[in-house]
Amino acid sequence: MRFGRKSSTTPDPADPAGPEETAQVQATTRTGPFDADEVPDDGVARVDLGSMLVAPVPGSELRLQVDERTQQVQSVLLAGAEGAVELRAFAAPRNGDLWSEIRPQLAADMARRGGTATEREGRFGPELVCQLTVKTPDGRTGQQPSRIVGINGSRWLLRATFLGKPAVDEEMAASWEDALTKVAVRRGDHAMPVGDPLPVTLPEEARRVGSDTPGQTPDQDSDRES
Template sequence: MSEVFRRRRREQAEQMAEQALAVPNREWGPWDADEPHPDHERIDLGGLRLPHNPDFDVRLASVGDQHVGVVVLWEESSLQLQALAAPKTAGLWDDIKTKIKAGAQTLEERDGVFGTELAGQVTVEGATRPARYIGIDGPRWFLLAVVNGRAAVDDGVAEAFLDFVKDIVVVRGDEPMAREESIPLRRPNEQPVEEEDKPVNPFRRGPEISETR
């Protein structure tokens, strides 16, 4: 066998291996940045990469001077997203469900597209509104998606939000992080901040995610 033929066979095998790695092994996400996932342009917010939807109004949400989440507005509804660091050995959703239910007695567990979710009524600043809490445990991260408004009770409107969540990529990174610490976010095309910040835990400090303009 000639050297040229062997080299060509080797190159073909490497190309096939790369293609196999690029094929997702699940039907949908949210995806971990290190696993095979659909390769298309997304909005790069650092810890989260979001799919494009021209109908959505996407905004960063902050606690103090730190970006800790995302608010998506559409059709009299909102989708709030928070990505948190999780332990290697266990997920966070069971513990976080308990915390959420303790502060909202009218929420009930039900089966959803991502597994068990919480749905019902919540009271914010004296006003009652419908809400859905969806928790997704990933490798060393946890993603919380909170649906408020019309989409919390209208499955047709909610479907667009759920499809959005299915194509999110979570970038956990390799740096050590405390349990439930917010995975850092930044504005698109903004360079990561190198200075160390005090960890922010939205479940222990302050109310639910706030909207920034």
């Protein structure tokens, strides 16, 4: 995903700021998700998790979803009191549209599990609004809403699944969507099959980030259904 800059340094007569000031404003007002090589100097502190650089959200916890069978990290979760967003990054073709290819697969999988998936246009383009009947811990059945967003990048796809109120409440969703715009994806130069998940890691320095501030330390958590 690339973001254009002015190709000329000639001052714009209608712009009272000079070319350097204009470029600086453009760099700090661009919106993501970003490629890791093109993150603007926006002052945002992001936790380096290998394939993703994620900015913790005040009032939420940054967790890693681990597959108990393989002990491999599957996704990153920003979880708050009333909802969450799950982040996964995948290898994608350089100039392709992997999100358009996998949306029908996700919808079919939701139907196979007894749920529904409705496509609509959202802030980031086409997205899926889903409902799935699940069993609650007390043995009852209930509806689990979710909203799946996909962003095609430079040889990567970032998939975000909004859970709980951020999936159904547009006003509440805005702050969670803003958090998504601060994510950066590091694809790497190595060859990978299209659709393979990009590896998520927890380096030592990430463990120490915000260790004195609640909600900013990545915690490992077991895998859960989204």
